[in-house]
Amino acid sequence: MSFGLGHGRDLDDAPGVVGISREELPPLPDEAMTNPRAGLVDPRTWFRDPSMPLEIEIGSGKGTFLLEQAATRPTTNYLGIEWAREFYLYAADRIRRRGLPNVRMLNADATEFLRWRCPDAFAGVIHLYYSDPWPKKRHHKNRVVQDRFLADAWRILTPGGELRLVTDHPELWEWYEDFIGRWTRPCEPDAPQLIGRPGPAFEKRDFTPPEWVDDEHVIGTNYERKTRAAGREPRACVLRKC
Numbered sequence: 437m438s439f440g441l442g443h444g445r446d447l448d449d450a451p452g453v454v455g456i457s458r459e460e461l462p463p464l465p466d467e468a469m470t471n472p473r474a475g476l477v478d479p480r481t482w483f484r485d486p487s488m489p490l491e492i493e494i495g496s497g498k499g500t501f502l503l504e505q506a507a508t509r510p511t512t513n514y515l516g517i518e519w520a521r522e523f524y525l526y527a528a529d530r531i532r533r534r535g536l537p538n539v540r541m542l543n544a545d546a547t548e549f550l551r552w553r554c555p556d557a558f559a560g561v562i563h564l565y566y567s568d569p570w571p572k573k574r575h576h577k578n579r580v581v582q583d584r585f586l587a588d589a590w591r592i593l594t595p596g597g598e599l600r601l602v603t604d605h606p607e608l609w610e611w612y613e614d615f616i617g618r619w620t621r622p623c624e625p626d627a628p629q630l631i632g633r634p635g636p637a638f639e640k641r642d643f644t645p646p647e648w649v650d651d652e653h654v655i656g657t658n659y660e661r662k663t664r665a666a667g668r669e670p671r672a673c674v675l676r677k678c
């Protein structure tokens with residue numbers, strides 16, 4: 437079975453096409469080491485209607501969020517990024533069978549993809565739900581949220597764009613709060629500059645669940661359903677690009 441986008445293929449001629457494998461991205465040129473823009477691609481062109489607004493989900497797992505959200509918002513394009521090949525294939529197959537033209541799945545490390553491949557100000561929302569907590573201290577460097585990631589997220593978001601975060605891991609939430617403290621300030625023009633410096637920043641806002649999620653859940657993904665049944669409480673927030 438093939439999910440591949442294939443270079444030069446016309447999406448209208450390939451209605452079942454959902455996935456983009458690592459191998460289908462053009463090679464990162466050596467020049468990218470000195471010119472970070474040299475390897476950029478435009479993921480908007482991977483969709484049947486590239487003019488629609490685009491949102492990204494990092495770590496899509498089995499793809500439940502993408503399936504529900506894309507069906508509810510057919511005029512928005514959704515790019516799911518999942519580095520585990522078995523989940524990427526599983527999610528791409530579910531999306532293909534539902535026939536959703538506004539979803540694509542990319543098999544890649546999302547942090548590397550944002551850093552080296554994504555153009556400025558092209559995504560309205562980045563969704564990051566139940567990211568792996570990497571509990572051991574020596575593995576903290578593998579967590580998605582880092583200063584480098586927040587700088588890249590800020591760069592690729594459109595003005596007023598949002599990074600939406602949910603986790604039920606208390607220590608990962610503390611990690612998020614530490615970054616949030618350093619990366620947020622009120623966005624209103626007259627507000628005091630709480631972090632005391634100009635430059636990239638977000639405003640922290642409350643998280644509102646999508647309309648298709650039931651009252652028992654915050655985001656209703658597979659992971660959340662499993663861990664809520666085990667009694668774990670989610671924490672959530674939105675970081676809006678100032």
Ligand SMILES: C[S@@+](CC[C@H](N)C(=O)[O-])C[C@H]1O[C@@H](n2cnc3c(N)ncnc32)[C@H](O)[C@@H]1O
Nearest residue numbers: 495496497518519520545546565566657658659
């Ligand atoms: C705990 S699961 C949650 C999956 C899904 N968001 C949910 O709520 O059911 C975290 C997922 O993120 C993926 N992941 C972790 N780090 C990633 C990265 N840097 N790039 C892409 N996927 C990543 C993992 O493979 C895994 O499928």
